[in-house]
Amino acid sequence: MSRLQTRFAELKQQNRAALVTFVTGGDPDYATSLAILKGLPGAGADVIELGMPFTDPMADGPAIQLANIRALNNKQTLAKTLQMVREFRAGDASTPLVLMGYFNPIHHYGVDRFIADAQEAGVDGLIVVDLPPEHNADLCVPAQAAGLDFIRLTTPTTDDRRLPTVLNGSSGFVYYVSVAGVTGANAATLEHVEEAHARLRRHTELPVCIGFGIRTPQHAADVARRAEGVVVGSALVEQIAKADSPQQAIDGVLGLCAQLAEGVRGARR
Incomplete structure (x- = not known):
């Protein structure tokens, strides 16, 4: 079993949802970002998405756009992001870690080289938001052949005719984007979340993680009562944006993560 399969199976036994956290690699700088990454599991993150x-x-909305700019201004590269994963894995062999982003940097790096380096570094899965299933051969198929899960995004506009195509070849979990728009947008109603989860359940047995x-x-906690996972990104990234020092950024992200984890873990009691 993969780390993702193992983690979701463990959480199912515990009758609770996963807290899936997103941060951007290298934001605001390499050292601070690495400290945040290493601290997330201890603060309650069950799965980590690293941008x-x-x-x-x-x-992405303004918060994550600015996180990308901060990271790039501090010379973060895809190679450095993979190095962060290696350093994280040196102290954590069990927390699933998924790389999330866009196909252009992967294409520039070289698909075969990227897959080999990601697998070697300890990456568990990929979310590539601008690569539809019609392009599975470009990355999804070779990534899964190397043991990397390929996680698909579904949205409120993904209808029942389109869903089987989107979910074909998906693995790890399904990421349901609960609102039509960019990251950090207004939240969906809980009634919508419940209906969307039930609809996805008719099409897949994979865990459904809900974000945006x-x-x-x-x-x-409200979402954790209705889904297998809760994804939080912009709220954590905003802790970095408003911090006055690296330590304040670390404390802000990990402190909010701990509060979110408490909500998720107590949701079904």
Whole structure:
């Protein structure tokens, strides 16, 4: 079993959802970002999404766009992001880690080289937001052949005719984007989340993780009662943006992560 399969199986036995956290690699700088990454599991993150900085993150809202700019201004590269994973894995062999981003940096790095280096570094899966299933051969197929899960995004506009195509070849979990728009947008209603989860369940047995617009422990708990995972990104990234020092950034992200984890872990009690 992969780390993702193992983690979701463990959480199912515990009757609770996963807290899936997103941060951008190299934001605000390599050392601070690495300290945050290493601290997330201890603060309650069950799965980590690590963003691969890119100059044109079109699916992301202002908070994550600015995180990309901060990271790139401090010379973060895809090679450095993979090195962060290696350093993280030196002290953590069990927390699933997924790289999230866009295809352009991977294409520039070289697909075969990227897959080999990601697998060697200890990456568990990929979320590539601008690569539809019609292009599975470009990355999804070779990545899965190397043992990397390929996680698909589904949205409120992905109808029942399109869903089987989107989910074909998906593995790890399904990431449901609960609102039509960019990251950090307003949250969906809980009624919508419940209906969307039920609809996805009719099409897949993979865990469903729901994100976009989740900011508070209470909101995370509400979603955790209805899905297998809760994804939080912009709210954590904003802790870095407003910090006055590297230590304040670390404390802000890990402190909010701990609060979110408490909400998620107590949701079904």
